[in-house]
């Protein structure tokens with residue numbers, strides 16, 4: 001498993017969390033839509049409910065008002081005989097009215113229920129001087145009572161009592177049982193008929209009020225969260241199962257998709273963006289003197305989870321992704337930044353080699369990238385070499401032009417892994433190649449494989465004939481080194497002499 005085969009989301013808990021979200025998403029959206037639609041429908045329903053309750057309570061007040069006005073005509077007459085009869089007639093005739101009392105000063109003196117009496121009465125607390133809500137009396141335990149008063153100019157009065165049951169029915173007639181209330185003065189009645197001091201609790205969700213233009217009462221219709229959620233639950237339940245099934249189906253597809261590897265080009269672009277591709281340098285030594293003469297820049301992927309990765313694990317995918325140019329540019333910049341300040345510690349004519357794939361020859365920025373790198377070093381300090389593997393298809397007309405332009409800038413060209421491809425030897429001449437890098441397989445043949453050694457000897461002879469510099473790579477033993485030195489190879493590279501190392505390590509071993 002390489003980073004290129006990683007699922008789109010590498011962490012399993014994260015994958016499961018994402019899938020869970022997808023499973024729940026339709027259900028959550030459905031619930032949200034249900035809440036909004038219930039809110040809107042309740043909002044419009046509330047207007048109607050308030051209007052209905054307002055009209056119904058108005059009827060009660062009208063009846064009380066008419067009865068109290070009629071009763072006021074009887075005030076001052078003795079509470080007996082005809083007066084009492086008329087008073088009782090009023091209570092039976094008038095809709096809603098339960099009792100009518102007559103009084104003057106601070107006392108009732110006549111009651112439709114009890115006849116003549118002398119009972120002190122509370123004169124204050126009448127909203128608009130006319131009406132007030134009272135807690136239930138002995139006759140109406142558990143329910144409130146509405147008192148409606150008509151006043152004569154001399155201070156005498158008639159008070160009509162109306163059972164809270166009528167008000168409760170009026171409040172409930174809109175079909176909204178909770179949240180309806182009737183405010184009169186400093187008291188309010190709930191939809192169960194209970195009377196409370198103060199004002200009904202405010203609702204932050206939905207609330208509508210309607211105050212009567214003439215009578216001193218206000219209808220309040222409010223929707224509170226528990227009722228709202230209960231209603232939404234009832235409407236939503238049938239949909240929930242369907243939406244969960246839909247979500248599970250989508251979640252299954254999403255899980256399959258998350259399991260698939262991300263496209264390699266995407267992974268590589270992200271890694272390049274995070275600057276995870278770094279240069280390693282493998283020193284190159286003069287074969288005869290054994291002195292450090294250069295270095296080959298080799299790509300590594302410093303992966304945050306898998307550590308340092310060799311190009312074999314990803315180079316093919318990088319080349320296919322078309323992002324090799326961008327990555328080589330980054331390598332050139334990193335090497336320049338680290339090495340240019342140390343130029344004085346490098347030998348003159350230091351060979352710095354970068355690998356290129358054939359596709360990069362079409363990159364219009366290549367020449368500028370090389371120029372920029374060379375300009376960062378003092379003149380004659382650096383010999384920049386571009387290594388092209390023989391296996392790559394190059395040699396088109398366009399490539400010849402690129403080679404000429406590069407060489408005009410003093411940039412050298414090397415054929416990498418020479419001997420492993422099947423290209424015509426003619427292009428060595430046509431392309432004015434400077435260096436042949438003998439493939440490791442032939443170096444490995446020294447002392448082991450006589451046929452391989454024959455090819456090695458032939459490559460060395462060819463290089464000398466064509467006046468090319470020869471680099472032997474993969475030198476692992478002293479016997480190989482001695483043979484190559486004796487055969488006249490110019491430069492040696494291999495684990496025997498030095499392994500590829502990070503930039504900092506390479507700089508650390510330079511002479512001061």
Ligand SMILES: Nc1nc2c(ncn2[C@@H]2O[C@H](COP(=O)(O)O[C@H]3[C@@H](O)[C@H](n4cnc5c(=O)[nH]c(N)nc54)O[C@@H]3COP(=O)(O)O)[C@@H](O)[C@H]2O)c(=O)[nH]1
Nearest residue numbers: 298299310311312355356357416473474475476494495500
């Ligand atoms: N287009 C680009 N190709 C690149 C770049 N960087 C590297 N490469 C190519 O990837 C291949 C693998 O490279 P790597 O794993 O870095 O191997 C190099 C050396 O580590 C290895 N080597 C050197 N000495 C020895 C040795 O003594 N023994 C041994 N077994 N291996 C050794 O050889 C590789 C160098 O190869 P070469 O480039 O042919 O000189 C490889 O094909 C690289 O070319 C890049 O930036 N761009």
